[in-house]
Amino acid sequence: MMDQSPLNPNVIVASNYFNDTLVLQNVLERYYNGTLSAWADQNVIIPGSNYLLLGPAAYKLLAPQQLNYVEQVIEGIKNGSIVVPYNATLPPSGAV
Numbered sequence: 001m002m003d004q005s006p007l008n009p010n011v012i013v014a015s016n017y018f019n020d021t022l023v024l025q026n027v028l029e030r031y032y033n034g035t036l037s038a039w040a041d042q043n044v045i046i047p048g049s050n051y052l053l054l055g056p057a058a059y060k061l062l063a064p065q066q067l068n069y070v071e072q073v074i075e076g077i078k079n080g081s082i083v084v085p086y087n088a089t090l091p092p093s094g095a096v
Contacts, residue, residue: 005055017053022046047080
């Protein structure tokens with residue numbers, strides 16, 4: 001869950017990016033202020049910890065209006081104004 005575009009920057013449009021530093025900061029903050037155990041028992045979503053990271057190909061393939069919209073959505077996910085719903089149920093094996 002990191003930038004895959006260096007593998008083939010002409011083909012990879014975007015990568016699923018996971019900000020593990022942000023997650024660790026949240027865990028350590030809760031540990032030090034004594035709220036980690038209550039927090040760990042929940043399905044917690046940390047705004048900005050997981051989002052789409054555009055690769056160089058995106059800037060070549062998307063029209064400026066499309067690129068602007070995608071960047072706005074990514075920024076909304078990072079700053080918490082857009083919350084991606086959590087769903088722990090995995091699709092059945094072989095589902096499309």
